[in-house]
Amino acid sequence: MPLSLYDTATRAAREFIPITPGHVGIYLCGATVQAPPHVGHIRSGVSFDVLRRWLTIRGYDVTLVRNVTDIDDKIIHDAGHEDIPYWQLAMRNERAFTRAYDVLGCLPPTYEPRATGHVPEMIALMQRLIDLDHAYSVNGDVYFDVRSFEGYGSLSGQRIDDMLASPDSAAKDKRDPRDFAMWKAAKPGEPLWQTPWGPGRPGWHIECSAMAGKYLGEHFDIHGGGLDLIFPHHENEIAQSKAAGGDFANFWMHNAWVTTAGEKMSKSLGNSLLVDEVVKRIPPVELRYYLVSAHYRSMLEYSDVSVSEAGQGYRRIEGFLRRAHELLGGTPALLEVDLAARPSAFDEAMDNDLAVPQALAVLHDIVRAGNAAVAEQRIDDVREAFCATLAMLDVFGLNPWDPQWSTGQAGSTDRATEVIDALVQVLMTQRQEARVRKDFAAADAIRDGLDLIGIRIEDTAQGARWTLEK
Numbered sequence: 001m002p003l004s005l006y007d008t009a010t011r012a013a014r015e016f017i018p019i020t021p022g023h024v025g026i027y028l029c030g031a032t033v034q035a036p037p038h039v040g041h042i043r044s045g046v047s048f049d050v051l052r053r054w055l056t057i058r059g060y061d062v063t064l065v066r067n068v069t070d071i072d073d074k075i076i077h078d079a080g081h082e083d084i085p086y087w088q089l090a091m092r093n094e095r096a097f098t099r100a101y102d103v104l105g106c107l108p109p110t111y112e113p114r115a116t117g118h119v120p121e122m123i124a125l126m127q128r129l130i131d132l133d134h135a136y137s138v139n140g141d142v143y144f145d146v147r148s149f150e151g152y153g154s155l156s157g158q159r160i161d162d163m164l165a166s167p168d169s170a171a172k173d174k175r176d177p178r179d180f181a182m183w184k185a186a187k188p189g190e191p192l193w194q195t196p197w198g199p200g201r202p203g204w205h206i207e208c209s210a211m212a213g214k215y216l217g218e219h220f221d222i223h224g225g226g227l228d229l230i231f232p233h234h235e236n237e238i239a240q241s242k243a244a245g246g247d248f249a250n251f252w253m254h255n256a257w258v259t260t261a262g263e264k265m266s267k268s269l270g271n272s273l274l275v276d277e278v279v280k281r282i283p284p285v286e287l288r289y290y291l292v293s294a295h296y297r298s299m300l301e302y303s304d305v306s307v308s309e310a311g312q313g314y315r316r317i318e319g320f321l322r323r324a325h326e327l328l329g330g331t332p333a334l335l336e337v338d339l340a341a342r343p344s345a346f347d348e349a350m351d352n353d354l355a356v357p358q359a360l361a362v363l364h365d366i367v368r369a370g371n372a373a374v375a376e377q378r379i380d381d382v383r384e385a386f387c388a389t390l391a392m393l394d395v396f397g398l399n400p401w402d403p404q405w406s407t408g409q410a411g412s413t414d415r416a417t418e419v420i421d422a423l424v425q426v427l428m429t430q431r432q433e434a435r436v437r438k439d440f441a442a443a444d445a446i447r448d449g450l451d452l453i454g455i456r457i458e459d460t461a462q463g464a465r466w467t468l469e470k
């Protein structure tokens with residue numbers, strides 16, 4: 001079955017055929033670094049990380065470009081309030097985004113260009129659009145003439161006459177109130193760059209056209225972003241890039257929002273939903289599982305209850321892997337896990353526009369069957385379920401043996417953890433021997449000593465097990 005992806009531009013899923021065989025170029029609109037990210041900001045990074053991993057597993061060499069918008073009205077305004085340069089505020093927030101992508105296991109993009117590093121490319125593109133009479137400058141601003149581009153509004157399904165005036169400026173000298181600003185003339189005290197039309201700074205839309213063209217060429221496979229970017233941002237990117245002569249993106253993919261109380265998650269909810277804060281309450285691997293588990297085009301209603309339910313789902317998978325691992329013995333490497341050992345129903349779901357909920361249903365069926373096999377000590381069936389589960393988790397970047405998720409529990413591949421595990425095993429054996437000779441004071445002392453450094457001993461039917469308290 002071929003891979004099909006939903007294309008916002010045609011409002012249908014269709015077969016994905018790359019422009020260059022074996023290669024896929026993706027441009028993903030990244031963060032506008034006005035503030036540190038909350039859970040809603042990070043969903044697109046996670047969704048497109050799953051797409052990138054799936055394409056890689058399907059044998060494609062993927063180039064992922066995710067930009068950083070490091071200048072805009074709010075960044076300039078907020079930096080002014082703090083009495084610091086705009087770049088200081090932008091860099092602080094960019095670091096917070098990088099931390100959030102990293103803690104949630106998103107692979108770094110191939111390129112991560114910043115808007116302010118690409119002003120010459122923007123000037124060249126604007127000059128070309130002016131030469132072709134698709135753009136014009138007024139008092140140092142540069143506007144795109146939307147009526148000059150046939151097809152303006154097609155991505156968002158609007159007719160020009162039904163659109164409101166572009167909100168980014170109220171220039172009375174615009175040819176049409178819907179014309180949007182690509183470049184903004186400098187106001188007193190604002191950062192500026194010199195251009196043929198006077199000093200100013202980038203608007204938002206021009207940077208993505210310029211950077212997509214630079215890193216992926218005039219025609220590339222997939223352009224992505226959040227649903228809220230379809231209009232005006234992506235509509236304007238298409239107008240700029242196609243009017244300049246390029247074919248631009250073959251597929252337009254948009255992820256839905258994380259909502260709270262039915263609304264798009266907003267900053268007004270305070271700091272408790274910042275990724276930096278949430279990962280103090282919820283293990284990052286469980287937060288990733290939660291974000292991955294819904295279809296990328298479905299809204300995800302955030303609540304502590306829904307995240308903790310997702311966490312339970314992930315822990316059920318982990319629990320099976322741990323029991324299977326104990327029964328099979330050895331490390332995953334020794335077991336020669338075949339990471340291509342996925343059930344075909346799983347692959348079919350992923351090929352169907354990344355139908356993760358259906359793919360996860362296959363995974364949970366395997367886990368249920370695997371648990372039954374563990375209970376009945378059917379070793380071959382346990383091994384098969386163990387390998388299939390790891391192979392499927394790998395697609396989502398959720399393999400618990402990945403050093404990314406090292407929690408200090410049995411199963412980590414980290415050398416220091418192996419040593420700690422061996423030491424704790426020695427103490428647990430001594431404790432067991434003390435209990436056998438009924439020296440309960442000595443047994444309790446060992447347990448209490450471990451407790452003091454955060455190591456909890458749990459007695460199970462398979463013997464004692466330890467976990468590291470967070």
Ligand SMILES: [Zn+2]
Pocket residue numbers: 028029030208233
């Ligand atoms: Zn963009």
